[in-house]
Amino acid sequence: MNNTINMDSNTPTAINPHRFCVIMCGGIGSRFWPYSREGRPKQFIDFLGTGRSLLQMSYDRVLPMVKKENVIIVTNALYADLVREQLPEIRPDQILLEPARRNTAPCIAWAAYHIHAIDPEASIIVTPSDHLITREALFQDSILRGFEFVESNPALLTLGIKPTRPETGYGYIQIGKEVAPDIDAVKTFTEKPDLDLAKVFVESGEFFWNSGIFLWRAETIINQLHRYAPNVTAVFDRGLSVYNTPEETDFIQKAFPGCVSISIDYAVMEKSKDVYVECVNFGWNDLGTWSALFDNSPKNKDGNVTQRCTVLAYESGGNIFAVKGEKLIVVDGLHDYIVADAGDVLLICPKSKEQGIKQMVNDVKLKCGDKYL
Secondary structure (H helix, E strand, C coil): CCCCCCCCCCCCCCCCCCEEEEEECCCCCHHHCCCCECCECHHHCCCCCCCCCHHHHHHHHHCCCCCHHHEEEEEEHHHHHHHHHHCCCCCHHHEEEECCCCCHHHHHHHHHHHHHHHCCCCEEEEEECCCEECCHHHHHHHHHHHHHHHHHCCCEEEEEECCCCCCCCCCEEEEEEEEECCEEEEEEEECCCCHHHHHHHHHHCCEEEEEEEEEEEHHHHHHHHHHHCHHHHHHHHCCCCCCCCCCHHHHHHHHHHHCCCCCHHHHHHCCCCCEEEEEECCCEECCCCHHHHHHCCCCCCCCCEEECCEEEEECCECCEEEECCCCEEEEECCECEEEEECCCCEEEEEHHHHHHHHHHHHHHHHHHCCCCC
16 A cells, blocks of 8 residues: 555535445344344344334434435345334345345445445445444544545555453454554454453553444455455456346345355455554444443442343342343342343353353254244
8 A cells, every 4th residue: 555645634514425334234143142033133122222223223323424325234134124124214225135144254245346336436334233332423523534534545444442351252453553643554453362362462552452343445345355355256246237236136146145254354354454443432332242231231229230121139239131021030149140031041141151152052053943043
């Protein structure tokens, strides 16, 4: 990449019509099992009691920066009805339905090809559908700054979060030379380190959490995918004439399942020399676990979180209770536990062991099939 970094200092007052948003909405959210199920994953659930699901909140959050018609939802075909139900204002052609789960690189590649066919000058913010952002004004400032950067430079930009603890469930970005206000070159990516390495990262002050929120021009990410993930672009290049046409759906149905399953981090971000990070502080949490929900929920005088359920707790604290229906929960001497009752499944697990929930889900599948998933 050219060493000269350009930034347009004139932030537009009107929404730039060349700016698009891709909301990735196809995950199962197995770490929130048993509430998050294959038929209704966590992004479709109102975990915070706001009246809006995580997907709806993600959609609302980008509308001040991206025109409504430029929001693209990429999800699994299983969730087409849920997306239409929760976002009725979205047109059918704004929902891209994956016929198979192939991780984030194929998801992002398809969206980029689709958007480039609509607008070759497009720039894109890519965001997951299940994040919590508490300082939305700062979020908007960060995204507008990011758009200006990638529209002036052939760059891949990721948003980095200053770590508050040695978290082993996130990827880490090591920052290098500052190239623009709050934007640095990336030295290294490290995916989900062990606890000892995570402690070193946090203590060094050089590492930021990888938020999984990206900005780039459609043309830039397609070029980078060609360079670093040709096995991905080989699939989508076969359909260059069909994107944004009635033939696109049929092509994707046939071609997409043949795509390799790989994350955008492994496919491109860890290999490219054109990756930059914008260090942000807008109250981010990926709400990936019950503990994350606990941390971001109001607590009673004993430090317990109750998710719209009735709890009678004796000498108990630091717990999160999520129970559907009218069931009363009575506990005595319980500390730092997850108690989640989804009707047909009851999960009782120490918060300290919640990283094992994914394995529990796998074991349930082996023992009981798909009945409880």
